[in-house]
Amino acid sequence: MFKWKKLFQKKEHSEQGKESVPYLYNALQKNMDYIKQTLGGSTDVVFRNFHAGEDGSIKLGLIFTDGLVKDDFIHDYILKTLMSEIRETTFKHSVTKHNSNFDLLRKYALTNAEMEVIEEMDKVFNHLLSGKTILLLDDCSKAFSIDSRGWEARKVEEPSSQAVVRGPKEGFTETLRTNTALLRRRIKDPNLWIKSKPIGTKTQTDVAVAYMNGIASDEIVKEVYKRLNKIDVDSILDSGYIEELIQDETYSPFPTVYNTERPDSIAAGLLEGRIAIIVDGSPFVLLVPALFIQFFQSAEDYYQRADFATLVRIIRYLSFFLALLTPSAYIALTTYHQEMIPTSLLISLSSQREGVPFPAFVEALIMELTFEILREAGVRLPKAVGSAISIVGALVLGQAAVEAGLVSSAMVIVVSLTAISSFVSPSFNFAISIRMLRFGFMVLAATFGLYGILLGVIAMVLHLTSLRSFGVPYMSPMAPYVKSDQKDVILRFPRWGLFSRPRLINQTNIIREDTSKPEPTSTKRKFFKRKGRKKK
């Protein structure tokens, strides 16, 4: 135990090199030289010296990172303004009034909306490398940081995961601002609060926390900030990093943080009182607290009719159990409990298995592993080769293996059913947990039969009920049972029935809507019209 602690102990950050300069110098050339030297003469950073003012009396230095800025913007609104347009105006009067060139430029010359004055050297580098333009003055220890950010970015496209037939087809992109804009487009409410801070000592990745003030529980918001503030790593390259650093339970196959590419899902989550974490550079936005049932809800459930959505959802739960238990149940029944299979089916099964040289467990293991390998290969392969793999997988491994007598055709059916069922879950990371657990269940089935599977299920449920996501029990509203939330678990009530937000996630602002059941008003049915619910 002690050794482990020592092994994983945090090492002190050791900054190499010369001592850093906290503030800007008072001289332009010194500043420029220092910045150039610190950046090691990186070629993508552009340094430009020029003069402005009536007689060229003001010496200026411009620094920006090529590729991260809008070139036209710098040409037109910084260089052109300063070098040609102001030259024609006389500043005599102003100069006397504002005794410094710095104030003069700020008030009259820089025609940019987003601008900041900075003095610290750290900030200079931070702004410069995040795409802002730094304007330095001679004889002045302050600098302008002008927002000129603009780089090549992926456009808003249809999300590659969680596609829908009906519903919005926009997906998040890698740019934080685009993502927050996508959320703002959906929720035009002043209570949608978005706050961001850089995380990662080296990458300085912007991480934004978005929530509906007044709907999200204050405790959970506080908890999210607490966990985010605890993070001390050098790099955040994807929201996966954040997920792993803030999740409740590391040693669990089940995800306790939800992620999605769909802005509408995130907007819906925010309106339920959940909290979104958007990470710059990742199209996958995190949503907490994440509950077990959330991984069975798809955005489309709410866009289709309620009855159809309910049917689809039941199919999803069914396929969860199929994906988890089909191979193990097959193993258990064929090896231990033949007496439980109806006679005619048993005869058919055993005649198939007659020539198979392996026990059912080995057979299932081979086929499941083969499938996993195929799937993994299919994900990584270039598209052009992908079709070849599917032919090899389907023909060679399926048909040929049966014909060669290596596996029984019943096993092929079982494995295919399992494989298809495991992709039904709308969340990819939940499907992974099912696939992992499946092998455990197969081992249990091979050693203890039905009894082993049953105990495995009990252990799994014990583990599931012990999980929490940001303080909210993972299996709620099933355990602890919340009656009012049953409307969106297995069934999806009609929209007028989804009148309250989920309990536990939010405690205060519960009423979501006050629509009564839609009915034709002209008929005499109106006498039976429901009374509107009272608002709290």
Added chain:
Amino acid sequence: MTNEKINRYQLFTLIIFFELGSTFLVGLSLNAGRDSWIVLLLSLLGGIGLLLGYLKLYSWYPDLLFTKAVIKVLGRVVGYPIALLYCIYFLYMGARVLRDFGDLLAITILHGTPLFVTITLFTIIIGFGAYLGIEVIARTGEIFLPWALLMGGLFIFFVYMMGLPQLHNIQPILNDGWSNIWNNVFPAGITFPFGEMIVFSMLYPYVTNQKKLSTTSLFGLFISGLIITLISVTIVTVLGPSWAKSSAVPVLDTISMVNLQDFIQRLDPIVIILLVMAGFFKIALLFYVSFIGLKDLLSIPNNRRGAFVIVLSLLLITVSLVMSKNYIEHTEVGLKIVPLYIHVPMQIIVPFFLISIAIVRKKLAKN
């Protein structure tokens, strides 16, 4: 005391599972033959009487574990050994039920697997549950209860739809006289499973709504008593009194009679699943109760509870293995000796004295 809490619904769930636990296997009073349902209903009445006593005792010492209440009533010198004895009693009961299930599996679905292995696997899951705490066990119960009710409902539905129950199997009523009934009600019927409600005296401090606690537990006991009676009547009417008496697992024999057009048949897995599920909760609760009692009495710190669970689990396995040589001996001891010499003192005599002493103490305190 930890801040774990269970609500009323969860308490109800646990009572149902606990009462039905091993009852399907051995506690259906099938020895009474035709009149087993009268035996069960009378035992239920007796059980309710006992439960009222336990609840009264708890209402005098609220928010205290039963073992703590014992020490408070009897004083440290006398109370401590008795409290310790109760913990051992709970663990022994757990081991007994565990053995029941080990034997059940050996004679039904896992013929060749050694008893040691099945019992160990079961104990691992139970220890895991006890380690995670009562909150988790209760929530797990909440998730499984609808499924258990569904499967139980299917069992009853198919048996009755097939027209298997024959009313003449329980007629004439009271053929063997009242003495037969009385012999089965006391001690076996009352103490097992209804008197085992004493276990919940250890869990009441965890319940959130203390006011409605008595109602919930009485209601839970009543419902589970009715379910047990229904199952018992079903079995006797389907199998007939003599077969029901001699069968090793009468529930399984009953369900195996179901064969609907060769389409719905071999429903044994339903019963096995139901049995193991309920059995898990029964053993887990007994184990957990003994665990928290001993943890409190031996003042074991919370961060050492993992190790303590392992120790107790090993003890549980050992006790249930050395308890008896075979299934016949096990059930004979379980139905003839244990109720009279273990259950009666622990469930009736000691609580009776506790209540009497508590009353006397109250009177003295008033004066």
